[in-house]
Amino acid sequence: MGSWHAERWKALPVELAGFYDADRTRAEALAARFGGQVFGSLDELLDRCEIADICTPPTEHAQATIAAARAGRHVVCEKPIARHLADARAMIEACESAGVRLFVAHVVRFFPEFARAKEVVESGALGRLGVVRTIRGGARPSRTAWFADVAQSGGVILDVGIHDIDYLRWVCGDVERVFARGLTFRGLEVDHALITLRFASGAIGHIEASWAFPAGNFRTFIELAGTGGMLVHDSDEARPLKVQYHADGPAATPPHVASLENDPWFRELQHFLQTLDGGVEPLVTPHDAFAALRIALAAIESVRTGKPVDVATFEEAL
Amino acid sequence: MIRIGILSVAHGHAHSYVSCLKRIDGVQVVGVADEDEARGASFAERHGIPRFATPEALLAEGLDGVVICAANAHHRPLTELAARHTRHILCEKPIATTLADAEAMIAACERAGAKLQIAFPVRFAPPVVQLQELLRSGALGQVYSLKTTNHGQMPGGWFIDRELSGGGAVIDHTVHVIDLLRWFFDAEVTEVFAEVGESLLHDGLGIDDAGMLSFTLSNGAYGTLDTSWSRPASFPTWGDVTIEVVAERGWARLDAFKERLAVYSDRVGKAQWVGWGGDMDLGLMRDFVAMIAEGRAPSITGHDGLKALEVALAAYESAARGEPVALPLSSGA
Numbered sequence: 001m002g003s004w005h006a007e008r009w010k011a012l013p014v015e016l017a018g019f020y021d022a023d024r025t026r027a028e029a030l031a032a033r034f035g036g037q038v039f040g041s042l043d044e045l046l047d048r049c050e051i052a053d054i055c056t057p058p059t060e061h062a063q064a065t066i067a068a069a070r071a072g073r074h075v076v077c078e079k080p081i082a083r084h085l086a087d088a089r090a091m092i093e094a095c096e097s098a099g100v101r102l103f104v105a106h107v108v109r110f111f112p113e114f115a116r117a118k119e120v121v122e123s124g125a126l127g128r129l130g131v132v133r134t135i136r137g138g139a140r141p142s143r144t145a146w147f148a149d150v151a152q153s154g155g156v157i158l159d160v161g162i163h164d165i166d167y168l169r170w171v172c173g174d175v176e177r178v179f180a181r182g183l184t185f186r187g188l189e190v191d192h193a194l195i196t197l198r199f200a201s202g203a204i205g206h207i208e209a210s211w212a213f214p215a216g217n218f219r220t221f222i223e224l225a226g227t228g229g230m231l232v233h234d235s236d237e238a239r240p241l242k243v244q245y246h247a248d249g250p251a252a253t254p255p256h257v258a259s260l261e262n263d264p265w266f267r268e269l270q271h272f273l274q275t276l277d278g279g280v281e282p283l284v285t286p287h288d289a290f291a292a293l294r295i296a297l298a299a300i301e302s303v304r305t306g307k308p309v310d311v312a313t314f315e316e317a318l
Numbered sequence: 319m320i321r322i323g324i325l326s327v328a329h330g331h332a333h334s335y336v337s338c339l340k341r342i343d344g345v346q347v348v349g350v351a352d353e354d355e356a357r358g359a360s361f362a363e364r365h366g367i368p369r370f371a372t373p374e375a376l377l378a379e380g381l382d383g384v385v386i387c388a389a390n391a392h393h394r395p396l397t398e399l400a401a402r403h404t405r406h407i408l409c410e411k412p413i414a415t416t417l418a419d420a421e422a423m424i425a426a427c428e429r430a431g432a433k434l435q436i437a438f439p440v441r442f443a444p445p446v447v448q449l450q451e452l453l454r455s456g457a458l459g460q461v462y463s464l465k466t467t468n469h470g471q472m473p474g475g476w477f478i479d480r481e482l483s484g485g486g487a488v489i490d491h492t493v494h495v496i497d498l499l500r501w502f503f504d505a506e507v508t509e510v511f512a513e514v515g516e517s518l519l520h521d522g523l524g525i526d527d528a529g530m531l532s533f534t535l536s537n538g539a540y541g542t543l544d545t546s547w548s549r550p551a552s553f554p555t556w557g558d559v560t561i562e563v564v565a566e567r568g569w570a571r572l573d574a575f576k577e578r579l580a581v582y583s584d585r586v587g588k589a590q591w592v593g594w595g596g597d598m599d600l601g602l603m604r605d606f607v608a609m610i611a612e613g614r615a616p617s618i619t620g621h622d623g624l625k626a627l628e629v630a631l632a633a634y635e636s637a638a639r640g641e642p643v644a645l646p647l648s649s650g651a
Binding site: 131198214306 | 462463465509511518519520521527528530534541542544546548549550552553562564568569640641642
């Protein structure tokens with residue numbers, strides 16, 4: 001995510017101070033591409049910035065966030081807020097007591113189709129929501145090894161499912177109970193989960209989170225049904241431009257973002273800057289990020305035990 | 319000539335079934351008996367068949383078989399009656415509203431030497447048959463997950479009268495897909511967890527209109543089934559049957575009725591999907607007629623109907639208890 005964010009920071013009215021990575025060659029590669037310094041330590045980086053954007057694996061979010069807070073730096077942190085609840089609590093406390101902003105990058109709220117769907121719900125066109133469904137999935141990530149390590153990533157539920165957990169919580173409110181079945185603890189190369197949610201409102205939710213689809217099938221899907229109507233988004237159907245070449249044609253080129261204003265990561269980081277100027281309330285609070293983490297961990301617990309989990313009383317057995 | 323009678327047309331599928339039977343050579347639809355005189359008369363007129371005042375009068379005609387499209391709670395008395403007069407019975411799904419009724423129906427037919435088939439027409443939808451063949455071929459390897467839906471519009475009428483239906487969306491829409499999974503894999507559901515919601519999608523409905531089952535199968539796969547009546551009246555079709563398979567060697571996605579035209583008519587005032595795929599009801603009726611003609615066993619048995627019903631009842635039990643329920647349920651539950 002580091003390069004993904006850096007590309008957007010370059011388009012925003014900030015100066016990119018530079019990069020720190022425990023693996024210095026990765027920081028050098030990013031600096032060569034986007035400009036800015038390569039720092040030899042996290043402290044050096046924190047000395048030279050106002051905002052720290054943390055794109056480490058989730059197990060390392062707490063250490064970096066707490067260091068940034070102590071240095072008085074605002075924090076943008078990738079989702080999930082942390083791998084464990086205790087880390088998340090410590091991060092929130094550190095940022096609160098330092099008086100710095102902690103913004104967890106639940107980027108799905110900034111996807112135009114997801115944001116517009118939320119607007120449709122708020123317009124009343126669907127009535128009171130009763131059954132909501134989402135899909136998010138693709139092939140298993142091959143870029144970095146830590147994704148495949150449940151101890152580090154939390155598997156597909158914590159890395160992928162948490163997007164829709166946060167989104168549905170944003171749309172439908174708090175979740176009371178979660179039940180899930182999946183492949184997380186089967187020792188396979190793929191991971192997959194079907195998650196059932198019961199919201200405090202009484203509404204029922206269903207999330208499919210997948211790292212088990214064949215390559216080239218990344219898909220998102222939303223279906224929101226209520227007393228007044230229903231809304232559907234399917235990324236398979238939302239491709240305004242399709243290009244295919246004959247066998248002797250050029251190699252397929254990835255589509256580029258149609259406009260910066262509709263780019264979710266740009267919108268997210270732009271929004272974050274606006275919250276620092278005052279006047280704009282953050283769309284994602286640390287509490288939201290903590291609540292999504294708790295639901296996701298409860299779902300993983302449900303996969304492990306085969307039992308429904310009460311979210312409000314759920315604590316990790318560490 | 320194979321002579322078939324229609325016992326009750328409370329379930330709207332009766333219209334399609336009779337239309338299909340009339341298209342099959344060598345079949346005569348002898349008549350219809352319906353407990354609602356006006357409904358029976360209108361049905362008889364529409365399809366150009368005689369109306370009989372009572373089931374007994376129709377059965378006295380010497381039928382080769384009957385099709386029972388009564389409300390769920392009436393399946394048992396009509397089946398028990400029919401078994402005394404005819405050798406072949408096709409009963410609408412779900413088989414009954416309780417396991418005790420289902421067992422009694424199966425026993426009554428066995429005693430009388432009548433063959434009981436349950437109407438699961440989706441087995442005859444050509445894309446479903448293709449998926450069944452694909453799964454049985456083993457091409458996908460081990461099946462991990464089955465994410466399924468049988469959504470619908472809220473049907474109203476006796477479907478929302480618990481005395482007649484035995485329940486709402488869960489009993490109405492669990493049985494089709496569960497029957498398909500049992501058929502695909504020769505497997506049984508071993509555990510069900512369900513979230514069930516009453517009046518979630520229709521204010522004041524007073525019966526479940528939302529159901530989300532999470533299940534495991536005896537072949538090791540897990541899955542979910544959304545039975546909700548979540549399609550609003552403005553939706554372009556009645557609902558769906560979808561099955562998405564995640565497996566060792568890939569995936570398969572079935573949207574059984576996706577062979578359809580999108581129709582935009584100002585006269586109707588909403589978009590409509592008009593199917594053009596193979597007629598599954600015709601397949602079901604041909605199968606029933608072939609069973610009679612060939613003297614073979616039913617392709618979908620009373621036991622199949624009972625096992626599908628059992629999953630719906632387990633879902634209600636799970637929702638009431640807030641925990642997973644193991645199957646089989648104890649008899650008479």
